[in-house]
Amino acid sequence: xxxxxxxxxxxxxxxxxxxxxxxxxxxxxxxxxxxxxxxxxxxxxxxxxxxxxxxxxxxxxxxxxxxxxxxxxxxxxxxxxxxxxxxxxxxxxxxxxxxxxxxxxxxxxxxxxxxxxxxxxxxxxxxxxxxxxxxxxxxxxxxxxxxxxxxxxxxxxxxxxxxxxxxxxxxxxxxxxxxxxxxxxxxxxxxxxxxxxxxxxxxxx
Numbered sequence: 001x002x003x004x005x006x007x008x009x010x011x012x013x014x015x016x017x018x019x020x021x022x023x024x025x026x027x028x029x030x031x032x033x034x035x036x037x038x039x040x041x042x043x044x045x046x047x048x049x050x051x052x053x054x055x056x057x058x059x060x061x062x063x064x065x066x067x068x069x070x071x072x073x074x075x076x077x078x079x080x081x082x083x084x085x086x087x088x089x090x091x092x093x094x095x096x097x098x099x100x101x102x103x104x105x106x107x108x109x110x111x112x113x114x115x116x117x118x119x120x121x122x123x124x125x126x127x128x129x130x131x132x133x134x135x136x137x138x139x140x141x142x143x144x145x146x147x148x149x150x151x152x153x154x155x156x157x158x159x160x161x162x163x164x165x166x167x168x169x170x171x172x173x174x175x176x177x178x179x180x181x182x183x184x185x186x187x188x189x190x191x192x193x194x195x196x197x198x199x200x201x202x203x204x205x
Contacts, residue, residue, distance in 0.1 A: 009074060009127055010072045010073060010074040011072070011073050012069065012070050012071070012072065012073070013069070013071050013072065013073030013204050014066070014067065014068065014069045014071060014204075015044070015046040015066040015067055015071060015204045016044060017067065019043060019044045019045060019046060019204075020043060020045055020046065021045075021046040021047070021048060021063045021066060022045050022046065022047050022048070022049075022050075023047070023048050023049035023050065024049060024050045024182070024183065025050035025051055025052050025092070025093050025094040025095075025112075025182035025183055026050075026181070026182040026183055026184040027050075028045055028047060028050070028052065028093045028182070028201075028203070029078075029090070029091040029092050029093050029094075029181065029182045030091075031043055031045060032078055032091040032093070032201060033090065033091050036091075042200065042201050042202070044202045044203070044204070045201070045202070045203045045204070046063065046066040046067075046071070046203070046204045046205075047203050047204070047205055048062050048063065048066070048205075050094060050182075050183075051094040051095065051112045051113075051114040051115060051116070051183070052076070052093050052094045052111075052112045052126060052203075053205055054112070054113075054114045055094070055112040055113040055114055055124070055125075055126060056072075056074065056126070056203075056205045057072075057205065059071075059072070059205050066204050066205075071204045071205065072204065072205055073202065073203075073204050074126075074127060074202070074203060074204075074205070075127065075199045075200075075201070075202050075203075076093065076111075076126040076127050076199075076200075076201050076202075076203055077111055077126055077127060077128070077129060077130075077131075077196055077197065077198045077199060077200065077201075078091055078092070078093055078111070078196075078197045078200045078201050079091065079092045079093070079096060079109065079111050079131055079194060079195070079196055079197070080092070080194065080195050080196075080197060081096045081109075081181060081192055081193065081194045082192070082193040082194075083179065083186070083187055083189045083191070083192060084187075084189055084190055084191050085191070090181050090186070092109075092111065092181050092182045093111060093112070093126070093182060093201065094110075094111055094112035094114075094115075094126075094182050094183070095108060095109060095110045095111060095112055095115055095120070095180075095182065095183075096108075096109040096179070096180070096181050096182075096192070096194060097109070097115070097179070097180045097181075098171065098173070098177040098178070098179050098180075098189055098192060099177055099178055099180075100177055100178070101178065102143070103136075103138075103143060103147075104136075104137065104138055104139075104140075104143060105136065105137050105138075105173075105177070106134070106135070106136045107133065107134075107135050107136075107171050107177075107192070108120050108121070108133065108134045108135075108136075109131050109132075109133050109169075109192075109194050110124045110131065110132040110133070110134070111124065111126050111131055111132075111196075112124060112126055113125075113153075117150075117151050118150035118151060119150060119151060119152060119153030120134060120150065120153075121134065122153035122156065127199070129167070129196065129198045129199075130165040130166065130167065130196065131165065131166050131167065131169075131194065131196050132163070132164075132165055133163065133164045133165070133166055133169065134156075134161055134162070134163050135161070135162045135163075135164075136160060136161050136162075137160060138160050142158075142160055146158065146161070166194075166196075167195065167196045167198075168193075168194065168195040168196065169193075169194050170191070170192065170193050170194075171191065171192045171194075172190065172191045172192075173189075173190050173191070175190070176188035176189060176190045177189060177190075179192075
């Protein structure tokens with residue numbers, strides 16, 4: 001079940017010896033897609049890098065700590081995106097970003113709080129049953145101001161940044177935008193359908 005406000009989340013755990021250790025968000029989402037394609041149970045994953053890991057506290061210790069403990073075991077939500085008229089859905093554990101070349105117009109669909117060094121969605125939590133969306137249309141001067149505040153999460157509120165929390169949503173753009181799914185460059189996209197699959201992947205950090 002999604003985490004409720006004030007509720008403890010996670011429990012002590014040790015990563016099984018046959019479970020993978022992943023260092024990027026894209027590796028985690030590919031593992032989810034692979035399991036789905038093979039109709040296999042989702043793997044229990046250890047993560048030691050990426051924006052999901054950073055959102056979960058960025059604990060140090062690497063593989064040794066995950067295998068030997070103490071690690072923290074949590075169940076996270078997974079996002080899915082369908083691109084244009086495609087039939088295939090692609091998973092994301094951290095974020096799905098559709099943007100113009102210089103970030104003037106952007107849709108950021110966040111399951112994690114962080115996008116690199118930017119605290120894009122300060123209230124986002126990967127176990128709360130929601131995707132946090134920020135849509136922007138920014139002039140060049142405003143773009144610079146927002147960028148300066150992104151590392152500390154103080155870019156919000158802003159009159160040119162529209163935020164919402166969704167479990168599913170559709171986005172359509174006048175022209176195709178650059179698309180990044182968990183940091184990996186994807187196709188240029190004109191239409192996105194996103195949805196959340198709550199409490200669907202177990203990870204250890």
